[in-house]
Amino acid sequence: MKENILAITGPTSGIGRATVMELTDKCDRMVLLVRNLNKGEELKNEIAAQSDVKVDLIHCDLSDLSSIEKAAAEMKDKYDSINHLILNAGVVSLTRQETKDGFEMMMGTNYIGHFYLTHLLIPLVLNSEVKQIVVVSSDGYKFSPITAPYFKRKKFNPVTNYGKSKLGTLYLMQALYDSYQDQGLKTTAVHPGAVSTNLGKTPENERIGNIVYKMLDPFFLSPIEGSTSTVKAVEAPERYNGKYMHNGNIVKIKKHGNDIDARTSLISATLDVLNLTHL
Numbered sequence: 001m002k003e004n005i006l007a008i009t010g011p012t013s014g015i016g017r018a019t020v021m022e023l024t025d026k027c028d029r030m031v032l033l034v035r036n037l038n039k040g041e042e043l044k045n046e047i048a049a050q051s052d053v054k055v056d057l058i059h060c061d062l063s064d065l066s067s068i069e070k071a072a073a074e075m076k077d078k079y080d081s082i083n084h085l086i087l088n089a090g091v092v093s094l095t096r097q098e099t100k101d102g103f104e105m106m107m108g109t110n111y112i113g114h115f116y117l118t119h120l121l122i123p124l125v126l127n128s129e130v131k132q133i134v135v136v137s138s139d140g141y142k143f144s145p146i147t148a149p150y151f152k153r154k155k156f157n158p159v160t161n162y163g164k165s166k167l168g169t170l171y172l173m174q175a176l177y178d179s180y181q182d183q184g185l186k187t188t189a190v191h192p193g194a195v196s197t198n199l200g201k202t203p204e205n206e207r208i209g210n211i212v213y214k215m216l217d218p219f220f221l222s223p224i225e226g227s228t229s230t231v232k233a234v235e236a237p238e239r240y241n242g243k244y245m246h247n248g249n250i251v252k253i254k255k256h257g258n259d260i261d262a263r264t265s266l267i268s269a270t271l272d273v274l275n276l277t278h279l
């Protein structure tokens with residue numbers, strides 16, 4: 001019998017951290033794709049203190065295409081299948097930043113980074129028994145539709161730019177469903193809710209971020225509560241296949257989130273910029 005392997009991006013904080021702690025008994029091995037190996041080691045020790053699940057750490061900075069390539073190559077070397085791939089990592093940037101490859105930071109990390117990682121790992125996912133990809137998207141996709149230029153636009157608004165990056169992840173899930181459902185892929189996008197995490201807290205805005213978070217705290221879910229949607233998706237891959245889900249409920253997507261022309265145009269521009277022929 002093959003090992004049941006779960007791989008996740010962004011497990012070192014917030015929703016991702018809670019998700020791995022909730023899923024330790026749902027797999028034989030967890031592959032933690034982390035940008036900070038020290039935080040990864042801490043998490044690995046924490047998991048080992050309460051579970052026998054095997055845990056591997058792999059360095060993967062989603063804002064750097066060469067780091068994603070290295071991580072995927074290491075995974076292909078070590079494993080021949082991945083049952084559940086969870087695209088959870090995310091960044092909110094209040095000022096305009098760029099990734100190593102010159103993409104706007106949120107689009108480059110949240111969307112392009114995950115798109116590329118998925119492209120590289122899909123053969124491993126399709127080679128598993130479960131064949132599942134869970135995309136942690138966000139209701140933030142509602143903030144804005146998306147039009148070209150997609151990746152290097154100079155005009156910047158933190159709210160709409162974040163929204164576009166999360167709309168990109170929703171389109172990614174839909175494109176994966178269309179391309180691979182007949183090969184048995186199950187894919188789901190989830191909205192975790194408004195969750196108290198480190199999202200958007202950078203050293204530059206930590207003080208103001210903490211004040212805002214404190215004021216809004218009663219309205220936020222805890223990270224464990226925020227992990228519920230991902231956990232439910234992992235527990236029932238077929239039930240939410242091809243859907244956008246929150247807390248176990250399939251959610252109707254707004255018109256621009258179902259715009260096939262907009263999606264096709266974004267996916268095709270992404271393939272071009274990554275020099276790929278297919279997702």
Ligand SMILES: NC(=O)c1ccc[n+]([C@@H]2O[C@H](COP(=O)([O-])OP(=O)(O)OC[C@H]3O[C@@H](n4cnc5c(N)ncnc54)[C@H](OP(=O)(O)O)[C@@H]3O)[C@@H](O)[C@H]2O)c1
Nearest residue numbers: 010012013014015061062063089090138194195197198199
């Ligand atoms: N919090 C909410 O209310 C909310 C609502 C809707 C959707 N979401 C989505 O939920 C997901 C998890 O966010 P969170 O709220 O748990 O935020 P968080 O506490 O800031 O955690 C984000 C995770 O992503 C990792 N990450 C950030 N940039 C990365 C990069 N370049 N390469 C690799 N990993 C990177 C972080 O690593 P480090 O630990 O090294 O920083 C961390 O593990 C995100 O996709 C977010 O968009 C959150």
